[in-house]
Amino acid sequence: MKKFSIQIFFRILFLAFFLCPIPFMYQSGNVAMAIVFLLAAVISGFSLYNYASSVNKKLIRFFESIQYSDFTVKFSSDNKLGKSFQDLNLEMNQVIEAFKSARAEKEANIHFLNTMVQHIDVGIICYDAHGQIEVLNNAAIRLLDVYRLRRLDELLNTEHATLYDEMRKLNSGNRFMYRAKNGLQLSVNATKVNLRGRAVKIISLQNIRSELQAQELDAWQNLTKVLRHEIMNSIAPIVSLVGTMRDIVQEDLKGEVENQEAIEDLSEALKTIESRGKGVMNFVNAYRDFTTLPKPVFKEMPVSDILGRIETLVKADAKERSSNVSFKVESDFNVLCDIDQIEMVIINLVKNAFEAIGTKERGDVSVRAYQGPKLRFIEVKDNGTGIVPEALEKIFIPFYTTKKTGQGIGLSLSKQILQMHQGDLTVKSELGTGTVFRLEF
Numbered sequence: 001m002k003k004f005s006i007q008i009f010f011r012i013l014f015l016a017f018f019l020c021p022i023p024f025m026y027q028s029g030n031v032a033m034a035i036v037f038l039l040a041a042v043i044s045g046f047s048l049y050n051y052a053s054s055v056n057k058k059l060i061r062f063f064e065s066i067q068y069s070d071f072t073v074k075f076s077s078d079n080k081l082g083k084s085f086q087d088l089n090l091e092m093n094q095v096i097e098a099f100k101s102a103r104a105e106k107e108a109n110i111h112f113l114n115t116m117v118q119h120i121d122v123g124i125i126c127y128d129a130h131g132q133i134e135v136l137n138n139a140a141i142r143l144l145d146v147y148r149l150r151r152l153d154e155l156l157n158t159e160h161a162t163l164y165d166e167m168r169k170l171n172s173g174n175r176f177m178y179r180a181k182n183g184l185q186l187s188v189n190a191t192k193v194n195l196r197g198r199a200v201k202i203i204s205l206q207n208i209r210s211e212l213q214a215q216e217l218d219a220w221q222n223l224t225k226v227l228r229h230e231i232m233n234s235i236a237p238i239v240s241l242v243g244t245m246r247d248i249v250q251e252d253l254k255g256e257v258e259n260q261e262a263i264e265d266l267s268e269a270l271k272t273i274e275s276r277g278k279g280v281m282n283f284v285n286a287y288r289d290f291t292t293l294p295k296p297v298f299k300e301m302p303v304s305d306i307l308g309r310i311e312t313l314v315k316a317d318a319k320e321r322s323s324n325v326s327f328k329v330e331s332d333f334n335v336l337c338d339i340d341q342i343e344m345v346i347i348n349l350v351k352n353a354f355e356a357i358g359t360k361e362r363g364d365v366s367v368r369a370y371q372g373p374k375l376r377f378i379e380v381k382d383n384g385t386g387i388v389p390e391a392l393e394k395i396f397i398p399f400y401t402t403k404k405t406g407q408g409i410g411l412s413l414s415k416q417i418l419q420m421h422q423g424d425l426t427v428k429s430e431l432g433t434g435t436v437f438r439l440e441f
Contacts, residue, residue, distance in 0.1 A: 019037075019041045021034075021037055022034050022037050022038055022041070025037065058075060058092075061073060061075075062075070062092050062095075062096075065096060066095075066096070066099055069099075069103060071096055071097075071099060071100035071103070073096060074093060074096075075088075075089040075092045075093055076089055076093075117135065117137045118137050118138050119138070120137070120139060121139055121206075121207070122139055122204050122205065122206050123137065123139040123140030123141075123142075123143045123144070123186075123203075123204065123205030123206070124136070124137045124139070124140055124202065124203070124204055124205075125140050125149075125152075125167075125202070125203040125205070126200060126201070126202045126203070127151075127152050127200070127201060127203075128198065128199070128200055128201075129198075129199045129200075131151050131152040131153055132150070132151055132152075133149050133150060133151060133152060134200070135202075136148070136149055139205070140205055142374070143180075143186060143205050143207060144158070144160055144163075144180075144205070145180075146158060146160075152164065152167070152168075155167075159180070160180070162178070163178050163180075163188070166178065166188065167188065167190070167203055170188070170190035170201075170203070171190065171192075174189075174190055175187060175188060175189045175190070176188055178205075185207070186205050186206065186207055187205075187206045188203060188204070188205055189203070189204045189206075190202070190203055190204075191204075235277050238273075238277055239277035242270050242273045242277065245270050246267060246270040246271060295420070296337065296338030296341055296417070296420050296421060297338050298336050298337060298338060299336070299337070299338070299339055300334050300335070300336045301334065301335060301337070301339055302332055302333075302334055302335075303329060303332060303333055303334070303335050303369040303376075303378065304329045304332045304369070306335065306339060306342065306343065306346075307327045307329060307346075307367060307369060307378075308327075309343065310327075310343055310346050310347060310350070310367070311325075311327045311367075313347060314347065314350050314351075317351070317354065318354065318365070321354050321357070321363065322363070323354055323357055323363035323364070323365060324362075324363065324364045324365070325350065325364075325365045325366070325367070326364075326365070326366045326367070327366075327367045327368075328366065328367070328368045328369070329368075329369045330368065330369060330370040330371070331369070331370055331371040332369075333369070333371050333376050335376070335441055337421055337441070338417075338421070341417045341420075341421075342417070342421070342439075344414075344417070345414040345417050345418065345425070345439065346367065346378065346380065346439070348410050348411075348413075348414055349380040349414065349437045350365060350367065350380060352410070352411075352437075353365040353380055353381075353382035353384065353435070354382075356382050356384030356385060356386075356434075356435060357382055357383065357384040358384065358385065362383075363382070363383065363384070364382070364383045365380070365381070365382045366379075366380075366381045366382075367379070367380050367381075368381070375423075375440050375441060376440075376441045377438055377439065377440055377441070378438070378439040378441075379436060379437070379438045379439075380436070380437045380438075380439075381434060381435070381436045381437075382434050382435055383433070383434040384434050384435060385431070385432065386429045386430050386431040386432055386433055386434060386435055387427070387429040387431075387435055388431065392427065392429055395411055395427060396411050396412055396415045396425070396427075397412065411425075418439060418440070421441065422441075423439065423440045423441045424440045425437065425438070425439055425440070426438050426440065
């Protein structure tokens with residue numbers, strides 16, 4: 001500060017030196033000299049002003065650097081003016097570094113949050129009061145099967161027009177269930193936030209199909225256990241009692257000549273009741289596997305090896321049925337699975353495909369393995385008669401079957417096996433064209 005005061009003192013001194021003689025020179029008629037001194041005084045005054053206002057200019061630069069986030073500015077050019085200037089420059093530089101660090105931390109947090117939002121499995125759509133979308137993560141794009149959205153009303157041009165209407169009506173904290181045409185079941189939740197006076201609505205889309213399927217499967221298993229227990233407890237004593245009665249009829253009443261015809265009718269009736277009772281017991285026992293399916297023993301194997309083993313098993317069956325069966329591996333990926341269970345599922349689907357073809361002149365069944373962006377697939381396709389829409393909705397329900405013979409347990413077991421593999425079994429069918437079952441891993 002001492003150097004700054006000395007510089008100011010000398011500049012004032014120079015200014016006074018040039019100003020004071022001017023009146024005397026003017027009075028003595030030396031106008032030219034007076035003008036020279038006046039110009040020198042102006043220059044000295046301008047130098048004094050610039051030097052005195054240098055601190056203000058520095059402060060202006062400091063605040064502008066903060067306002068416009070220009071953290072490359074450094075203050076050190078006037079350190080030679082004294083310790084006070086050095087301290088001031090040091091404090092300014094430290095403040096700028098603090099703002100720079102805070103901005104870098106803020107940008108890092110924004111980058112982290114944006115990365116996290118883009119990688120979670122829950123779809124996020126954030127839009128303002130005018131329907132302009134501000135955030136749309138990858139999960140939302142995948143769940144809605146859209147390329148991109150700039151405005152919310154662009155959903156009206158997709159198969160999700162109903163979703164658009166419901167989302168516009170949602171209030172903060174409300175939710176509803178939405179079933180997409182691709183089979184997904186979404187839980188849609190809404191939250192409203194106020195960002196510096198600007199209303200923004202956040203919509204979350206969560207696929208709960210797997211959770212609903214797991215609950216449905218658990219409910220069917222519990223129902224099956226209860227029904228099996230009650231039916232077995234009721235039928236078993238009846239069958240035992242009928243057997244005893246039939247033995248009494250055959251042994252004790254066989255010699256009754258007068259009632260021989262009635263005895264024979266009674267014996268035949270008891271035999272029929274016993275046979276049907278045992279049939280019901282066998283039928284109920286057949287569902288034991290549905291509730292006692294062993295946990296998968298996982299092993300990694302190339303899909304080409306799995307399909308190769310299955311091809312050997314089903315070729316003979318295809319020849320007997322005069323049908324063509326083909327196996328194709330478009331991308332040979334590894335599958336972590338219980339190989340025996342997955343083979344059982346695919347063989348069951350191929351067998352169903354043969355039966356769907358029936359007596360068609362040319363039956364074709366294809367088994368194809370391929371890989372998508374997120375999932376891997378094994379597809380079993382036939383050119384059979386197809387499945388009616390009413391049956392298609394119930395095809396994975398236990399005990400439901402469209403066959404004249406069968407217990408309606410094969411597809412239910414197959415779907416359960418895929419769910420135990422953290423995957424799914426889906427179906428698409430068109431009457432007169434054929435059916436496609438797809439194993440998703």
